[in-house]
Amino acid sequence: MTVADYKENIVSNLPKSTQILVVGGGPAGTTAATLLAREGFDVTLFEREVFPRYHIGESLLPSSLKVLDLLGVRDKIDAYGFQYKPGGHYHWGDEHWDLNFSDLSGNVTHSYQVRRDEFDKLLLDHAKSQGVKVFEGTEVANLSFENERPKSATWSQTNDKSQTGEIFFDFLIDATGRYGLMANRYLKNREYHEVFQNVAIWGYWKNADRLDNGREGAIIIESLKDGWLWGIPLHDGTISVGLVVHKTIYKEKRSKSLKEIYLEGIAESLDLKRLLEPGELASEVRSEQDYSYVADYFAGQGYFMIGDAACFLDPLLSTGVHLATFSGLLSAASLASVLRKHITEEEAISFFERTYKQAYLRLMAMVSAFYENSKKESYFWQAQQLTKTRQSDKDKEKLHQMFLNVVSGMEDMSDAEENSEELFLELSERLRENWSLRHKQTANDLDKTEQEKLLTSNQFVSRLNGLFSLSKESAVEGLYIVTTPQLGLAKVN
Structure with missing residues (x-):
């Protein structure tokens, strides 16, 4: 099959309509899409990139395990061989602190350190296996609205803008991350936090030492005079090391190269400097200005914004994938109950908004x-x-x-x-x-x-650490998530 035939095959298979259109194939989008497809709904997912694609954010919180179990993908994650994460080692100010997940409630002993390009592709492939109609290399160019409700999307192929079409849907789930399809393009309701305007600079090291005493997979968080460092050991033998500084500190050092700023930060550390001494930098040094932000509201008639499309938080506590999968679960449970007419759309929007x-x-x-x-x-x-x-x-x-x-x-x-x-x-x-x-x-x-x-x-x-309960005790406005016999929202009374 030629490249032209392959493109034509994708375009011809794209549906003209779907119950639920999910835009974005990261952990938020695949969580929502997979859960809804497993409940028997018609779900189509558009992803602008062709996976695997690079993404920072390798460390997972224990809460992710519960969602991975609900997705039915936990065995695939374990079989892949990602680095087990038993907890964290914190050197913050004058304090040294080891957090062991085995000490915490909820029968949790570990989470994972992952290569996000590999982890995200695994989740996307799993979504396909669960009945989600996934189209990679397909981006949404425009949305059409009926009153304020999104009703259709004009799409195009990422590497061939001449290949285009329109898809109609009943509900939209926006999982477009920092791009923010709804928040930035249409609602104009994203606000940036003045305090957490941080710049992250990172690279990958090989042949570095790891923590001992059975804690070789733990994340390392170490504060500095003008910022902090992360160290995340990965299953391929490398360690992701990042420096986070406020934008004002970064601007003061702009006369130096990105690599110089990065290495100077590591030189100020104690724990990470010691572990990296026998190692060598094995990648280019990258940077992102992931300023923390939040949308004024996360949902409305006909749509939900999940993951980074709704909000992004300073990476200090590795909350990105937690918020992505958690909000994906919330949107799927809310929407499933609306489609089954168990609750009104207004009730679902309010529950999702307040809970997230x-x-x-x-x-x-x-x-x-x-x-x-x-x-x-x-x-x-x-x-x-x-x-x-x-x-x-x-x-x-x-x-x-x-x-x-x-x-x-x-x-x-x-x-x-x-x-x-x-x-x-x-x-x-x-x-x-x-x-x-x-x-x-x-x-x-x-x-x-x-x-x-x-x-x-x-x-x-x-x-x-993001361990949440699916129970009446965690009800919001009289609603809480249930997973059996169907995923959805139940009323306390």
């Missing part, structure tokens, strides 16, 4: 607390402005309950936003408490009361 924003707010507060521990004056007092909040004199008991509600995703997000300054203080206090107890545990110096306190503290850290 709660997850985002919780993680944003966590990131803010970390930065506050490192640079109190430059990050903490600015971070509280991200949610456009005001100070409050509410008592400690109500503050504590509010805090628990935010991290468990149970209550109205606006209740939490009224106390952002206290929330960040409480997060910092709880993190320091956990670190202190872990130090004493390592030295076998915990009394019985402190042992019980560590157990409670570990449960708190579990929530902040």
Whole structure:
């Protein structure tokens, strides 16, 4: 078959209509598409690139495992041989802290460190095997609307703009990442956070040492005077090492080359510098200005925005794939219930919007607390402005309950936003408490009361690592996700 025949075959097989059009084939798009196809719905997915394609963001949170199980792809992930991630090693400010996933609640012992080009292709191929009609090298040029509801998409082949057509759909799932098809092209509702305007610079090293004591797959996070570093060991023997600095620091150093800025950052470190000493840089040095952002709203009549298409958070806690797969699950469950007429579209939109924003707010507060521990004056007092909040004199008991509600995703997000300054203080206090107890545990110096306190503290850290519950207790506006006998939303009553 010639290239021309191949292109013609793709175009001729493209449907004229579909129940659900998913635009974007990353983890968010493939999660939503696969789950909906497994429920028997007609799903078409357009991906602009032809996989595999390069993408940064290799470290997964434990919450991803639950979604991978729901997708039916967990065995394929295990068989592929990705690096097991037992937890993390943190050298933040004056603190050293090892987080072991086996210590956390939820029967989780590990997650994965992955090469995203390989991981994303595996998920996309799995989507095809589950009945999703996937078309790579196909991009959406324009959307057509009926009132404010998207109804059709004009598409073209990425490498041949003359090959074009139109597809009609009942619902659109926008998983276009930073490109932001709906947010940037039509809604114009994306706002960038002033505080977290960071620049990431990274490369891949070979022949480097790894952590010992059975923690060779753990992510390493190390703070510096003017930023922080990540170290992510991968299954091919390389380690991804990245430097993150605020854009103001980056601009001050622009007289130097990208590689010089990168190597100077590594030279300031302790843990990563030691591990990289026997190794060598085995790739070009790349950079991205992944400024954190959030759309004013994530869904509307006929569409859902998931993953990075809706919001992006500072990469400090490796939350990208978690938010992608979690929002993919939320959109699939919401839409499945609408199509079955179990709930109204308005109910589904409200549930999706509030639940996804709660997850985002919780993680944003966590990131803010970390930065506050490192640079109190430059990050903490600015971070509280991200949610456009005001100070409050509410008592400690109500503050504590509010805090628990935010991290468990149970209550109205606006209740939490009224106390952002206290929330960040409480997060910092709880993190320091956990670190202190872990130090004493390592030295076998915990009394019985402190042992019980560590157990409670570990449960708190579990929530902040993205472990979520599909239960009535996590209901939002009286709705919660169910996976049996069908994926969808159930009402508490």
